[in-house]
Amino acid sequence: DAGVIQSPRHEVTEMGQEVTLRCKPISGHNSLFWYRQTMMRGLELLIYFNNNVPIDDSGMPEDRFSAKMPNASFSTLKIQPSEPRDSAVYFCASSTQGDTEAFFGQGTRLTVV
Amino acid sequence: AQSVTQPDIHITVSEGASLELRCNYSYGATPYLFWYVQSPGQGLQLLLKYFSGDTLVQGIKGFEAEFKRSQSSFNLRKPSVHWSDAAEYFCAVGPRGNTPLVFGKGTRLSVIA
Numbered sequence: 001d002a003g004v005i006q007s008p009r010h011e012v013t014e015m016g017q018e019v020t021l022r023c024k025p026i027s028g029h030n031s032l033f034w035y036r037q038t039m040m041r042g043l044e045l046l047i048y049f050n051n052n053v054p055i056d057d058s059g060m061p062e063d064r065f066s067a068k069m070p071n072a073s074f075s076t077l078k079i080q081p082s083e084p085r086d087s088a089v090y091f092c093a094s095s096t097q098g099d100t101e102a103f104f105g106q107g108t109r110l111t112v113v
Numbered sequence: 114a115q116s117v118t119q120p121d122i123h124i125t126v127s128e129g130a131s132l133e134l135r136c137n138y139s140y141g142a143t144p145y146l147f148w149y150v151q152s153p154g155q156g157l158q159l160l161l162k163y164f165s166g167d168t169l170v171q172g173i174k175g176f177e178a179e180f181k182r183s184q185s186s187f188n189l190r191k192p193s194v195h196w197s198d199a200a201e202y203f204c205a206v207g208p209r210g211n212t213p214l215v216f217g218k219g220t221r222l223s224v225i226a
Contacts, residue, residue: 004156031211042218043203050211091156097211101147104156 002026004105006092012111018080021108024073025094033102034067034077035091043091049075082112115140117204117217125223126194134189134220136204146187147205147214148178157203163187174198199224 005024013019025032033048047057049069057067064083069075079086089109093102116139126132138144145164149157161172168180178189187204201221205214 033213035216043216045213045215048213056213093157095211101159101162102214104149104158106156 004092004094004103006090006105006108008108009106010109010111012113013082015083015112016081017112018078019082019086019110019112021077021090021092021110023075023077023092023105025075025092026103027073029094029096029103030072031095031097031102032069032075033093033095034075035093037089037091037107046077046090079110082110084112087111115144115206115208115215117206117215119202119204119217119220121220122218123221123223125225128196128224128226129193132189132191132194132198132222134202134204134222136187136189136217137185138187138204138206139185140206140208142208144206145208146178146180147207148172148176148187148189149203149205149216150174151201151203151219153200160189160202194222194224196224196226198222 007022031050034046035043037043046059047067052069067077089107091104091107093104095102118137120135147162148160150160151157160176161170163170163180171177176191180187201219203219204217207214
């Protein structure tokens with residue numbers, strides 16, 4: 001299995017631009033989680049989906065952030081417009097029903113200048 | 114509310130020395146507990162997990178952890194540290210099912226010769 005695949009690995013963008021981060025979960029997993037990692041706040045849950053349905057988006061910092069999961073094999077996290085304080089590493093993780101272990105992707109390092 | 118505390122932000126040990134990383138959790142029910150490791154520029158990799166049964170669990174790379182309910186702790190140990198163990202270590206807690214884990218802030222391990 002290829003594991004959780006995230007793209008791009010690195011993204012540098014200018015303030016005000018739209019940024020889209022992508023995630024392909026492990027085949028057969030029905031839960032998907034988006035986390036953000038910063039030095040100050042550590043790993044924070046942004047949003048998670050069960051069976052493609054958003055369950056809890058209370059961690060999404062602002063309306064500038066949105067996430068979708070159109071099918072079981074793909075999810076996006078979009079930031080529009082981006083700001084320098086959004087600079088962080090964004091992780092996607094997936095898991096299966098009854099198996100609470102989450103498998104993480106390599107992350108996307110986002111830098112907003 | 115669930116929470117995880119890792120009291121040590123940074124630990125430095127000599128190669129060959131023993132290691133113990135501390136983790137305390139707050140959780141209202143029987144927790145599922147995890148230790149993940151993150152090497153620089155990489156995603157999180159599961160070291161070990163505790164669901165039930167024997168309170169001493171073995172993981173990959175020679176790591177083990179002991180669940181102590183009375184102390185709400187799940188400390189990670191290794192008898193002899195190798196230079197390749199230098200990384201960031203995260204303790205996490207979660208409920209049963211497809212719900213997100215809550216992570217501690219992490220402990221950065223440095224290994225010196």
